[in-house]
Structure formats: structure tokens, C-alpha cells
Amino acid sequence: MSSDIANPTNTTAGSVAAGAGTTRPEAIRRRRMPPEFNIFLVLIGIALIYELLGWTMIGQSFLGNQQRLTIMILQVSVIGIIAVGVTQVIITGGIDLSSGSVVGLTAMIAASFAQASTWSRALYPALTDLPAIVPIAIGLGVGLAAGIVNGVLIAYTRIPPFIATLGMMVSARGLSKWYTKGQPVSGLTEQFNFIGSGIWPVIVFLAVAVIFHVALRYTRYGKFTYAIGANMQAARVSGINVERHLVKVYAIAGLLAGLAGIVTAARAQTAQAGMGISYELDAIAAAVIGGTSLTGGVGRITGTVIGTIILGIMTSGFTFLRVDAYYQEIVKGVIIVAAVVADVYRQKKRAKR
Amino acid sequence: MVLSPQTMAAVRQSGAIPGAEYLLSAEGVRKAFPGVVALDDVQFKLKRGTVHALMGENGAGKSTLMKILAGIYQPDAGEIRMKNQAIRLASPLDALENGIAMIHQELNLMPFMTVAENIWIRREPKNRLGFVDHGAMNRQTADLFRRLNIGLDPESLVGELSVANRQMVEIAKAVSYESDVLIMDEPTSALTETEVEHLFTIIRDLRSQGIGIVYITHKMNELFEIADEFSVFRDGKYIGTHASTDVTRDDIIRMMVGREITQMFPKEEVPIGDVLLKVENLTLDGVFRDVSFEVRSGEILGLAGLVGSGRSNVAETIFGVTPATSGTISIDGRQVDISSPTEAIRNRMAFLTEDRKDTGCFLPLDILENMQLAVLQDRYTRAGFVQEGKLARDCQEMSAKLRVKTPNLYERIENLSGGNQQKVLIGRWLLTNPRILILDEPTRGIDVGAKAEIHRFVTELARQGVAVVMISSEMPEVLGMSDRVMVMHEGRVTGFLDRAEATQVRVMELAAQ
Known part of the structure; x- marks a missing residue:
């Protein structure tokens, strides 16, 4: 020594x-090689396997079809928006099970303020043809409120995030059914539908990803998020107001789930109480595949984006190969578990040093 | 063959042990981990009916050797013999079956099971139907406890026991295997003085029954009190084995560090200024009461007392981790309200906590991130964005000043040695430019070299006018570093000693009352 x-x-x-x-x-x-590099290789690997199978099985190129890739990304954009929020929650060592239900709730409430006067069965006949900004603001507000309730419960009553967000998951779903007594909300204004049209959901997803990538990497908010997940006690002693910060993180996750709900309704041009069912699990899966550790303190938005695309490409590839939908789910499950196994293995290897 | 304790003592004295001379021996043991040779051609010989201490700085290889003997690690080379029979230990179970039991430093008990269930796990007595016979199990446990003079209820839940009592359960469990060799890894680290005495009684009793005990400790006085022999390791190499009666404390330190310790505690007289921190009648209900003291700029106030005397709680309360129920804290003569660590930092206090792992390090994060987290509260940010470049440069400078040994600041803190982790944490607080520095066991579990460096930093800070409060269980550290020593006992301040009058005996008198 x-x-x-x-x-x-x-x-x-x-x-x-x-x-x-x-x-x-x-x-x-x-710096060392960014940890996302491995996940990116997995993505490329999966794509190449499909390409190869495409040529041998049905004589078509998988990657050569621009339209298919566009549809694929469109389909996972909503999951991706949620996953960006969920990733931050998981980095703090928590979990958010409520995001799928919040998608359903915000889709319903936002849509109810986005109905056109030409639609005869508007929920609020006096409030039709509002500018799109109104339903969007209300939708974001609903998501934010759900997130704040989650955050306050977790930070100040100290109940486990799993339980708090499980409660929100069940209640928010119930609320969205109660809101119209199960009836769908249709006849939305064109202005509102616009944000769900064309490539817009993808743009929203990527914008959200870039914003929070920067926030996590370069701002105090990000540093504190990692610190809390890495060691909550040490974060507290270092002068971080852990409770207030946790509320922020869950609020942001709720806000993004709300945004996802708005995009979902706009894209479908209607809202139903059952929208977003099990999206929370897909979002968690995307984060985990992307290298976010459920033990907290580790994870990056770039990884989550790649994880989201892996989820999308899996589904898209199976459809392309005309494989039964059942297999998709089986393989998806295997991939999620494999990602976590790889993560645990990596941590073990590190601990051995 | 059963020998009376007196005979065994006589035999030990003469050095001639009947039968196989060595109960357990290891020779030519080598173990390498990626990037480091933990043990290099090491030997170890344990005589029957002796307590054999393993000594060495952290990283010397004693833990690795012990884990090899307990079957946790497999050696790359070397031979282990039990009663002259070569044995292979592929798992902890193998070790147990060969009569080697280990008491781990971090306790491995199941909190929601009873004491008896914990002791006899995997060996539960069964009734005719094959179900666990709880009655028999509790009787067995009671017998065991009688033998060891432990006064615990076999049916109480382990989770409800104090750390010391859990330690006793661990010891009873190890003894219950009727092993020939017991390995104890710093068994007294969580025990009070009386509990240590009790443990030593048990150890002496086991020794007289012919059991060999491998005893790992950092505490020199324990070595002289309980060990018959000791082996010293340094940097993965075997240095030597001696009878503990043959050597002095300085001899051992010399063997451990391989050099003379010059200026172990580089205390320097620095000008002492005005009162910076004043604490009056500070009370945290049920934990400590009426604690009053003041620390001046440039002064180092040592805080001594036994584990559980409330020293760390006082520090936590001053820093706002557990706000006081009554009493006042003043800085520069102005009363301040410190209800959270955020407030404390705003008042330019810093607090190096006792437990690096639990409340210090952000293990998954790198050195840079670990260093910057306390200072980000109100500096190095603009509109929420961290000024990465400037901060990284200052962290780099700090890390160089503190001599953190790492290839770069992007190394994860969990890959650093304890001493280097501690330096990073000190760096974290120095970046906040504190005027009041509270150190809780600043050198616990770190090697002698890093220790001396940390002492030098603390002295340097005092010279710059920082008021330092230093809690330490290590008497030489308290006596060597402090200008004044405050002693606590059971949540109360029992006295203050000036540097001139502070001796080990005086402090112990106040600490034990």
C-alpha cells in the first residue's frame, strides 16, 4: 500500500x-463503451435474423420495406413515451404500474373535451369544437395529477411503489370506465386528431426521449434521480430532498402517461375505457431490455428507446414472417427475462472484481 | 481424549501438543483474482486448543485465506490438511463436514425465524412422521445455551434480538456443529465491553476443550488478551507466526506495514479561533439527553464512548438527519434551525457518516458522480443544468489532492478499496467548502496507509480554520488527533478531557462509568 x-x-x-x-x-x-452498445447489437442481430428468415422463408426483405418499419415505430411510439417516464421511476428504485390505466383515463377525459359539434352525442354538448390545446392541457393535467398522487403516497407515506401504483392502476381504470359508463368517446375534432396522424406520434416520442435524455444526463434533476436510486440514505445525507424529488419523478411519469393517452386517442380518433391495458408492462419491459436495473441507480433513455424498438421489431417481424401471434408473446416473455438475466450476470461479474 | 483445562494450558505452555501437532494446516496457498494476487504462497498452521489470530492491513489477504479455509473460495494452488489428512473444500458445506465452521462478520441469520430454527436449519430434529420436532429442537438449543452460558429464549425471533445477541446466536450455531475449528471474523465489532468479555469466556472454554480458533481482528488489545499465536500477512504474502507473549504492539505493527510508522497521528498545533459551533441541551427523546458542547475554528473535538452511547446519534441530529426534540444549535453565535441535511449543508456543515456502504457511497455510480452530489445543491448548476466541465475539473483536482487511487474518475466507486472510497466521500464534502466537519469513524476498516493520509487531511483542514468533530471507537485515534475529548455514556455527556489529560484510562473511566 x-x-x-x-x-x-x-x-x-x-x-x-x-x-x-x-x-x-x-x-x-x-469513458468506456456506452452500455447501450450491447443492446444496440442485439437489436441489429434481431433485425438481421428476420432479414435472413425473410429471404429464406418467404423470399422478401424485412429491412428493405420502409413502410413496414414506419408502421412498426408508430405502433410502439406510445409505449415509448410511457417508457421514458417509467425508466426514470425505475432508476429511483421504484416502479410504476399505473401508466397503462392513466393512458386509458387521459384518453377518455381529453377526448371528451375534443369532440366536434357535428357529433350528435357529445359528452359536453356545450363544450364542443374547442381548440386542441384545451383537451391536450386537460389530458396532461390528468396524467400529472395521477403521477403526483402516486409520488405523494410513495414519498410521504412510505408505502412501496408497487402497492401505490397498483392502487392507481386499478382506480384509474375504474375511473375511465365510470366517466362515460363504459361508452366510447368519438367524433373528435380534426385539430385534435392531427397529433395522432402520420408520423406525429413518432416525433412526440423522439422529442420526449431527447428531452429526458438530456435531463437525466446533464441536469441536477437527473443526477438526483440516479443518486436516490443508488442509495436513498446517502442521497438524504448529501442534502437531497428525497421526498420532493420522488414526487417530481412520479409526476413526470404520470405526465408522460397522460401525453401517451392523448396521442393514443388522437391516433384512434376515439377513446375507450380499455385503452392502454398492459401498456405499463410493455413500458417496463422496454426499460429493462434497455438496461435499466430494477434495483435502481442504473439506466438510460437511449437504452429504453432501443428496448422499445426491440419490442416493436419483434412483433413486426413475426407478423412479417406470418408466424402465429401466440408465439410472439411467448418469445417476448423470453426476451424480457433474458435481458434481466444478462443484467444480473453482468453485475455478478463486476462484483467479483 | 479429554484433558482438563489445566492440563491443556500446561500443554499449550510447553508447546508440545499430543497427537497431530497441527489441527489445521495450509501450505503454498495461492489465490488470484482478476488483476490482483490476493494470496501468494501462503502458509498457516493452527494448533489444537489454541486461539490463532490473523493480522494484517486491509487487502493483506487474511479474509481470502479465511474464506478458503471455510470453503467459500477455492485456492488456485496449495494444500490444506485437517489432522494431517489432505482435504479439499469445494463448498462451505464441505468445510462444515470436515469440522470447520465459520462465524461471519456480516450476520447470516434469518430474521423471521426463531433462534432455534436458525441454529438447526438443515439439521432439524424430526418426529416419526417426518415433521420438524420443535420441542426437541428447543430442548437441544436450551442445552447448547446452557453450555455456552447464553441467556436467550430459543423461541424468540432472531429479528427481535440486538446485534450482540444475534452474534451470540451465530456463535452458538457454529459451536453446534461440534467443529474442531472455529473461524471468527471480527466477532467483537458490534459488541459492548461486557459482551466482549462474555465472548472471551466462551472462547477460552472452547479452547480448553481442544478446539482450534482462527480469530481475525483489527484490535491489537484483543490480540494480547485472547490469542495464543498470531500470523501476520502483508500484500498477500505470509510474513510470520509468533506467540503473542513474545512480541510488543510495535513489533506487530512493523510486521503488518513492513515499515516504521512515523507520525501515525500527525497532530499539529494550529491556531484555535472563535467558537464556531455551539450545541446546548440537545436532546433526542429516548436516544440522548442534554448534550452541550462547543467547537472552535481550528479545533478537533474527539467524541469517544462505547458503541451505543449515542455518539453517532448526536452527529446525525446536529446534521439534521434526525432533528432534535429539544435544545439549540448555534453557528457563529447565531441560533440556526437545522431540520434536514439540506439545511445543514446550507450552513456549511459536512458529515462523513459512519457506514460507507449504507449512508455514504452511491455504489452503482462512478467516482465523479459520487463526489459531486452534495455540492450540486447550490453550486455548479445554471438553470438546472450541471456545469459538467468545471465540476469535473474541480473533482479531478480534489481527487488528485486526496490521492484517490484510480485510473480515471469514471471508475465505479464499488471497485475501489475502502480507503479510496472514503477519500472520495471526503472529497464530496470538501467540495462544499465546509466550516464545520463532522467525521463519524473516518478511518474504520481502512488500511494503515490510507488512515495516515486521512489524518493528515483532517489536520490540514483544522489548520485552515475548519471546526472538526471526530467520532471514533479507536482510542489511539481519538487521543492522537483531538484537542479535546468529549466522552459519552448511555446518551449523556460524562465529561470533557483536554489533550494533556486525556489518556486511555481516563476516557474508559468516563465511557464505562
């Missing part, structure tokens, strides 16, 4: 030579 004191630049691993003891920015900035 004495030599270390005398020579601080000496390293045992010998992997990187000159490092500590200098103030050169290059030495600080030296």
Missing part, C-alpha cells in the same frame, strides 16, 4: 495508464 501513497498515478489494473493526478480534460473525459 505504501507505494500507492508515494505514487498516486500508479494503477493496479494497468488498463489506463496516465489518469489520476493530472488535470487534463482528456483524462477526465475518458
Whole structure:
């Protein structure tokens, strides 16, 4: 040990030579390969397998079909928007089971304020033809409120996130059914439907991903999110207001679920109480496949985006190969578990050092 | 063959042990982990009916050797012999079956099962129908406890026991295997003085029954009190084995560090300024009462007392982790209301907590992230965005100043040694530029070299006018570093000692009352 004191630049691993003891920015900035790289390789691998199977089984290219890829991304955009919020929750060491139900609830409520006057069975006949900003704001508000309720319950009553959000999952679904007594909400204005049209859901998804990627990596909000998940006690002692921050994180997850609900309704041009069922599980799966650790403190939005696309490409590929839908679910389950097994294995390898 | 304790003592004295001379021996043991050779051609010989201490700095290889003997690790090379028979230990179960039981430092008990269930797990007595016979199990446990003079109810839940009592259950469990060899890894780290005495009585009793005990400790006085022999390791190498009566404390330290310890506690007289922190009648109901003291700029106030005397609780309360129920805290003569660590940091306090793992490190995060988290509260951010470049440069500078040994700041903190982790955590607090620094066991479980460095930083900070409160269970550290020592006992301050009058005996008198 004495030599270390005398020579601080000496390293045992010998992997990187000159490092500590200098103030050169290059030495600080030296990073390893980003962890998403492996997941990205998996994505490429899956795509190539489909490409290969496509040529051998049905004589078509999988990747060559632009339209198919567009549809695939469109289909998972809503999951992706939710997953960006859920990733942040999981990084704090929590979980959000309510996002699917919040999608259903916000879809219903937002749609009810987006009905056109030409529709004879509007829920609020006096409030038709409102500018799209109104239902969007109301929808975001509903999602935000659900998230804040989750966050306050978790942060201040200290009940496990699993239970708090399970309660919200059941209640929000109930609320969305009660809201119209089970009736769908249709006849939405064109202005509102616009955000669900064409490539817009994908743009919303990517915008959300970029914003929160930056937020997690470069802002105090992000640093605190990781800190809380890595060690809540240490975060508290370091002066972080853990309770207030947790409310923020769950509020953001709720807000994004609300946004997903708006996009879902606009895309379907109608809202039903059953919208978003089991989306929360897909979103959690996307985050986990993307390398977010359920033990907290680890995870990145880029990984979640790749995880989302992996989920999409799986489904799209099976449809392309005309494989039974049953197999899709079986394989999806296997992939999710395999991702976690790989994560546990990686952690074990690290712990052995 | 049963020998009376007196005979055994005489035999031990003479050094001639009947039968196989060595109960357990290991030779030429080598174990490498990726990037480091933990043990290199190491030997170890345990005589029957002796307590054999393993000594060495952290990272010397004693834990690795012990884990090999307990079957947790498999050696890359070398031979292990039990009563002169070569044995292979592929698992902890193998070790148990060969008569080697280990008491782990971190307790491995199931909190929601009873004491008896924990002890006899996997070996539960069964009745004719094949169900567990709880009556017989509790009787067996009661017998065992009588033998060891442990006063615990076999049917109480382990989760409801104190740490010390859990330790006793662990010991009873190890003894229940009727092993020839018991390995104890720092068994006294969570025990009070009387409990340590009780443990030593048990150990002496086991020794007189011919059991060999491998005893790992950092505490020098325990070595002289309980060990017959000791082996020293350094940097994965075997240094030597001696009878504990043959050597002095300085001899052992020399063997452990391989160099003379010069300036172990580089206390320097620095100018002492005005009162910075003043605590009056601070009380946390049920934990401590009426704690009053003041610390001046440049002063190091040592906080001594036994484990459980409330030292750490006082520190936590001053820092706002557990706000006080009554009493006042003043800084610079102005009363402040510290209801959370956020408030404390705002008042330029810093608090290095006792438990690096539980309340210090963010293990999955890298060094840079670990260092920057306390300072981000009100510095290095603009509109919520972290000023990465500036912060990284300052962290780099801090890490160089503290001599954190790492290839770069993007190494995960969990890959660092305890001493280096501690330096990173100190760096975290120094970045906040504190005026009041509270250190809770700043050098626990870190090697001698890093220890001396940390002491040097603390002295340097005092010179710069920081008021330091230092809690430590290590008497030489308290006596060596402090300008004044405050002693606590059962939640109350029992006295203050000036540097000149503070001796080990005086402190113990106040701490044990």
C-alpha cells in the first residue's frame, strides 16, 4: 500500500495508464463503451435474423420495406413515451404500474373535451369544437395529477411503489370506465386528431426521449434521480430532498402517461375505457431490455428507446414472417427475462472484481 | 481424549501438543483474482486448543485465506490438511463436514425465524412422521445455551434480538456443529465491553476443550488478551507466526506495514479561533439527553464512548438527519434551525457518516458522480443544468489532492478499496467548502496507509480554520488527533478531557462509568 501513497498515478489494473493526478480534460473525459452498445447489437442481430428468415422463408426483405418499419415505430411510439417516464421511476428504485390505466383515463377525459359539434352525442354538448390545446392541457393535467398522487403516497407515506401504483392502476381504470359508463368517446375534432396522424406520434416520442435524455444526463434533476436510486440514505445525507424529488419523478411519469393517452386517442380518433391495458408492462419491459436495473441507480433513455424498438421489431417481424401471434408473446416473455438475466450476470461479474 | 483445562494450558505452555501437532494446516496457498494476487504462497498452521489470530492491513489477504479455509473460495494452488489428512473444500458445506465452521462478520441469520430454527436449519430434529420436532429442537438449543452460558429464549425471533445477541446466536450455531475449528471474523465489532468479555469466556472454554480458533481482528488489545499465536500477512504474502507473549504492539505493527510508522497521528498545533459551533441541551427523546458542547475554528473535538452511547446519534441530529426534540444549535453565535441535511449543508456543515456502504457511497455510480452530489445543491448548476466541465475539473483536482487511487474518475466507486472510497466521500464534502466537519469513524476498516493520509487531511483542514468533530471507537485515534475529548455514556455527556489529560484510562473511566 505504501507505494500507492508515494505514487498516486500508479494503477493496479494497468488498463489506463496516465489518469489520476493530472488535470487534463482528456483524462477526465475518458469513458468506456456506452452500455447501450450491447443492446444496440442485439437489436441489429434481431433485425438481421428476420432479414435472413425473410429471404429464406418467404423470399422478401424485412429491412428493405420502409413502410413496414414506419408502421412498426408508430405502433410502439406510445409505449415509448410511457417508457421514458417509467425508466426514470425505475432508476429511483421504484416502479410504476399505473401508466397503462392513466393512458386509458387521459384518453377518455381529453377526448371528451375534443369532440366536434357535428357529433350528435357529445359528452359536453356545450363544450364542443374547442381548440386542441384545451383537451391536450386537460389530458396532461390528468396524467400529472395521477403521477403526483402516486409520488405523494410513495414519498410521504412510505408505502412501496408497487402497492401505490397498483392502487392507481386499478382506480384509474375504474375511473375511465365510470366517466362515460363504459361508452366510447368519438367524433373528435380534426385539430385534435392531427397529433395522432402520420408520423406525429413518432416525433412526440423522439422529442420526449431527447428531452429526458438530456435531463437525466446533464441536469441536477437527473443526477438526483440516479443518486436516490443508488442509495436513498446517502442521497438524504448529501442534502437531497428525497421526498420532493420522488414526487417530481412520479409526476413526470404520470405526465408522460397522460401525453401517451392523448396521442393514443388522437391516433384512434376515439377513446375507450380499455385503452392502454398492459401498456405499463410493455413500458417496463422496454426499460429493462434497455438496461435499466430494477434495483435502481442504473439506466438510460437511449437504452429504453432501443428496448422499445426491440419490442416493436419483434412483433413486426413475426407478423412479417406470418408466424402465429401466440408465439410472439411467448418469445417476448423470453426476451424480457433474458435481458434481466444478462443484467444480473453482468453485475455478478463486476462484483467479483 | 479429554484433558482438563489445566492440563491443556500446561500443554499449550510447553508447546508440545499430543497427537497431530497441527489441527489445521495450509501450505503454498495461492489465490488470484482478476488483476490482483490476493494470496501468494501462503502458509498457516493452527494448533489444537489454541486461539490463532490473523493480522494484517486491509487487502493483506487474511479474509481470502479465511474464506478458503471455510470453503467459500477455492485456492488456485496449495494444500490444506485437517489432522494431517489432505482435504479439499469445494463448498462451505464441505468445510462444515470436515469440522470447520465459520462465524461471519456480516450476520447470516434469518430474521423471521426463531433462534432455534436458525441454529438447526438443515439439521432439524424430526418426529416419526417426518415433521420438524420443535420441542426437541428447543430442548437441544436450551442445552447448547446452557453450555455456552447464553441467556436467550430459543423461541424468540432472531429479528427481535440486538446485534450482540444475534452474534451470540451465530456463535452458538457454529459451536453446534461440534467443529474442531472455529473461524471468527471480527466477532467483537458490534459488541459492548461486557459482551466482549462474555465472548472471551466462551472462547477460552472452547479452547480448553481442544478446539482450534482462527480469530481475525483489527484490535491489537484483543490480540494480547485472547490469542495464543498470531500470523501476520502483508500484500498477500505470509510474513510470520509468533506467540503473542513474545512480541510488543510495535513489533506487530512493523510486521503488518513492513515499515516504521512515523507520525501515525500527525497532530499539529494550529491556531484555535472563535467558537464556531455551539450545541446546548440537545436532546433526542429516548436516544440522548442534554448534550452541550462547543467547537472552535481550528479545533478537533474527539467524541469517544462505547458503541451505543449515542455518539453517532448526536452527529446525525446536529446534521439534521434526525432533528432534535429539544435544545439549540448555534453557528457563529447565531441560533440556526437545522431540520434536514439540506439545511445543514446550507450552513456549511459536512458529515462523513459512519457506514460507507449504507449512508455514504452511491455504489452503482462512478467516482465523479459520487463526489459531486452534495455540492450540486447550490453550486455548479445554471438553470438546472450541471456545469459538467468545471465540476469535473474541480473533482479531478480534489481527487488528485486526496490521492484517490484510480485510473480515471469514471471508475465505479464499488471497485475501489475502502480507503479510496472514503477519500472520495471526503472529497464530496470538501467540495462544499465546509466550516464545520463532522467525521463519524473516518478511518474504520481502512488500511494503515490510507488512515495516515486521512489524518493528515483532517489536520490540514483544522489548520485552515475548519471546526472538526471526530467520532471514533479507536482510542489511539481519538487521543492522537483531538484537542479535546468529549466522552459519552448511555446518551449523556460524562465529561470533557483536554489533550494533556486525556489518556486511555481516563476516557474508559468516563465511557464505562
